[in-house]
Amino acid sequence: xxxxxxADALAGVRDAxxxxxxxxxxxxxxxxxxxxxxxxxxxELDWDAPxxxxxWFWPPELVSLYDTPLWRRMSEEQRILLSRHEAAALASLxxxxxxxxxxxxVRHIYDKAATSAHVRYxxxxxxxxxxxxxxxxxxxxxxxxxxYPVSRVHHALGRLFKTISTTPGSFTATLxxxxxxxxxxxxxxxxxxxxxLIRGITRIHVVEEARHxxxxxxxxxxxxxxxxxxxxxxxxxxxxxxxxxxxxxFVNPEVYTNVGLDKxxxxxQVKASAHRREVMQxxxxxxxxxxxxxxxxxxxxxxxxxxxxLLA
Numbered sequence: 528x529x530x531x532x533x534a535d536a537l538a539g540v541r542d543a544x545x546x547x548x549x550x551x552x553x554x555x556x557x558x559x560x561x562x563x564x565x566x567x568x569x570x571e572l573d574w575d576a577p578x579x580x581x582x583w584f585w586p587p588e589l590v591s592l593y594d595t596p597l598w599r600r601m602s603e604e605q606r607i608l609l610s611r612h613e614a615a616a617l618a619s620l621x622x623x624x625x626x627x628x629x630x631x632x633v634r635h636i637y638d639k640a641a642t643s644a645h646v647r648y649x650x651x652x653x654x655x656x657x658x659x660x661x662x663x664x665x666x667x668x669x670x671x672x673x674x675y676p677v678s679r680v681h682h683a684l685g686r687l688f689k690t691i692s693t694t695p696g697s698f699t700a701t702l703x704x705x706x707x708x709x710x711x712x713x714x715x716x717x718x719x720x721x722x723x724l725i726r727g728i729t730r731i732h733v734v735e736e737a738r739h740x741x742x743x744x745x746x747x748x749x750x751x752x753x754x755x756x757x758x759x760x761x762x763x764x765x766x767x768x769x770x771x772x773x774x775x776x777f778v779n780p781e782v783y784t785n786v787g788l789d790k791x792x793x794x795x796q797v798k799a800s801a802h803r804r805e806v807m808q809x810x811x812x813x814x815x816x817x818x819x820x821x822x823x824x825x826x827x828x829x830x831x832x833x834x835x836x837l838l839a
Contacts, residue, residue: 542752543820553745554644557738561651564734568662572727574669582722583607584614584670589711591778591803595796597788605786612782614725615672617708618663620776623677624704625656625663627689631697634689648742655735666728675779681772688769693758695750699766699823701743702814703773705736707837710810712736744817751821763823767831774807774835804836811837 540547581603590610592598598606632653636646667674676682692700712729715721751759783793797803815838818824824832832838 540752542748543822544748547749547752548745550745550749551644553742554648557648557742558644558651560738561648561655561735565655566658566731566735568658568665568728568731571731572662572724574665574724576724578722578724581607583718583720584611584722584725585617586711586715586718586721588802589714589806591797592793592800594802595800597793597796601788609782609786609788611670612672612675612785613778615667615670616675616779616782617777618667619675619779620677621663621708622660623682623685625660627685628701628704629653629656630689631692631701635694635697652739652742655739659732659735662728662731666724669724673781673785675781677776677779681776684772688765692765693750693754693762695747695754695758695823696762696765696769698743698747698750699762699818700769702740702747702817703766703770703811705740705743706814707773707777707807707810709733709736709740710813747823748821751823759822760826763825763828764831766818766823767828767835770832770835770837774837777807807837808839 584607587593587606587610590598590606590613592601592609601609632649636649639646664674677685688700689697709732712733716726716730716733718726751762754762778797780790780794783790815824815832824838829838
């Protein structure tokens with residue numbers, strides 16, 4: 528009797544982007560890259576160096592209030608202070624998201640062969656995310672800012688999502704959390720206006736997250752071809768709702784209070800900002816184009832993505 532492997536079963540299977548790649552071959556390449564290009568932030572970064580006077584903690588164009596009437600009234604010192612708190616808020620959001628991601632990855636590999644390259648890479652990615660979360664926590668402390676947890680509602684929704692998410696839903700959410708921030712970080716690490724420590728953190732994160740994105744994209748393509756119809760439909764809806772949560776949670780309103788601004792006025796101006804809307808849609812475009820190609824952005828899910836502000 529001939530045994531048909533998963534690779535054999537999927538041989539020649541295509542989606543809108545072409546032939547599906549062999550899961551094990553993808554994982555082997557990612558494992559090789561991880562062995563060559565992984566970093567220990569505790570050793571790679573100079574945590575004791577003082578922050579440089581007049582340098583930003585996030586590129587000004589990516590700060591939520593940039594080019595609003597309120598921004599134009601703020602002093603340069605207050606703008607830089609806002610960038611410091613928004614960087615801390617994004618690091619806090621990153622920790623929340625990566626803890627969810629690690630749980631989703633563990634659940635994904637629970638019933639898979641532990642000796643497979645696919646599982647070994649998932650465990651390698653979990654190692655990466657543990658280091659990233661510790662790195663983000665350390666930079667919040669080093670910056671002298673508060674930790675900015677997501678709201679209680681979003682915290683509860685995160686717990687619900689990681690409990691009920693389908694496998695394709697999990698990988699769609701993974702890409703949402705990684706690709707928008709990745710776009711911003713690729714603008715940040717070469718920007719000499721930004722503090723060296725922040726640039727170093729974003730450089731490490733960009734290099735290592737590139738592998739995570741590749742792993743998630745390849746697996747999501749596979750899932751959108753092989754998952755049952757109900758799972759694909761459920762993924763479209765849950766990913767759209769997660770996009771709505773993510774876009775709201777992206778900046779914690781408490782940052783405005785902590786830099787001496789009126790929180791309600793600031794939130795209203797961010798919502799009305801054409802520049803901010805363009806930043807978020809541009810940051811998400813590579814992802815939304817990909818999701819559109821593989822059939823995630825359809826029906827109710829597409830409408831939810833549009834209401835999130837991430838899809839034009």
